[in-house]
Amino acid sequence: MVxxxxxxxxxxxxxxxxxxxxxxxAADSVHLGGEIRPSELLPLPDEVDEPGIEPRPCPSSQLLQxxxxxxxxxxxxxxxxxxxxxxxxxxxxxxxxxxxDADDRVFVIFTHDTSIYNAIEFFPEVANDWKTKAWxxxxxxxxxxxxxxxxxxxxxx
Amino acid sequence: xxxxPVVPNAEFKESDISGREVVSLSTDxxxxxxxxxxxxxxxxxGSFYIxxxxxxxxxxxxxxxxxx
Numbered sequence: 001m002v003x004x005x006x007x008x009x010x011x012x013x014x015x016x017x018x019x020x021x022x023x024x025x026a027a028d029s030v031h032l033g034g035e036i037r038p039s040e041l042l043p044l045p046d047e048v049d050e051p052g053i054e055p056r057p058c059p060s061s062q063l064l065q066x067x068x069x070x071x072x073x074x075x076x077x078x079x080x081x082x083x084x085x086x087x088x089x090x091x092x093x094x095x096x097x098x099x100x101d102a103d104d105r106v107f108v109i110f111t112h113d114t115s116i117y118n119a120i121e122f123f124p125e126v127a128n129d130w131k132t133k134a135w136x137x138x139x140x141x142x143x144x145x146x147x148x149x150x151x152x153x154x155x156x157x
Numbered sequence: 158x159x160x161x162p163v164v165p166n167a168e169f170k171e172s173d174i175s176g177r178e179v180v181s182l183s184t185d186x187x188x189x190x191x192x193x194x195x196x197x198x199x200x201x202x203g204s205f206y207i208x209x210x211x212x213x214x215x216x217x218x219x220x221x222x223x224x225x
Contacts, residue, residue: 008210009182010210011207011208012196012206012208013205014203014204027210088212089211090211091212093210093211096194097210099192
């Protein structure tokens with residue numbers, strides 16, 4: 001065990017210089033896009049156009065109906081307070097990640113995020129051109145498709 | 158440390174780190190701040206930063222970096 005036992009780590013990997021671009025590896029700090037989106041810096045757009053969303057494009061008014069806080073500037077999902085002593089730190093980490101998420105030089109990715117599977121290329125392809133290839137844009141609001149399905153399942157049961 | 162099978166219930170294999178220098182990070186190593194995170198410029202050239210991102214449910218308690 002190390003002397004000062006560290007908690008959880010993230011990483012910021014440079015993908016280009018001039019212009020600067022980065023990929024932010026948020027690891028287990030985030031599990032679903034809805035934990036960081038939308039935010040004050042990145043409000044929900046007037047409509048979301050993603051494969052699978054209903055209707056397509058879906059107006060924000062309809063998406064806000066399934067938002068627990070009906071807010072276009074607060075994330076759809078909160079953190080599970082399974083470890084209450086860590087919750088405050090975890091929420092602060094989320095706030096910091098939201099700033100990176102709102103920066104168009106930075107592509108934030110995290111563990112278990114299946115929404116980017118069809119939006120990105122995988123090893124041995126390189127990730128340096130993520131911005132010109134619009135990887136960030138392609139998966140950005142995709143979590144809403146899942147949330148919509150979950151919400152409609154609940155209302156049917 | 159060390160890994161399996163030297164330690165029967167280790168969470169990594171000893172062969173993964175055999176012959177490599179293992180560098181443990183301490184809180185003192187995080188001497189930069191990036192976007193509010195304490196950070197390390199790992200290669201010293203701005204290409205890769207490790208960020209201290211505390212507060213997470215059960216998964217990681219200890220992270221080691223392994224290099225050649």
